[in-house]
Amino acid sequence: xxxLRERFRLLLELDSGTHCGPPIYSPAEGALREAYRAxxxxxx
Numbered sequence: 001x002x003x004l005r006e007r008f009r010l011l012l013e014l015d016s017g018t019h020c021g022p023p024i025y026s027p028a029e030g031a032l033r034e035a036y037r038a039x040x041x042x043x044x
Contacts, residue, residue, distance in 0.1 A: 009020045025033065036042070 012018045012020055023030070
């Protein structure tokens, strides 16, 4: 829900080094990058 997401964002941003924003990658690209990491390969 929106309330839960907003509370999560607020709690994360209490740490000054953490910032929330829109996704950098599409869901498909994010999944592919995660698969590469899990296999020990480096995505470019």
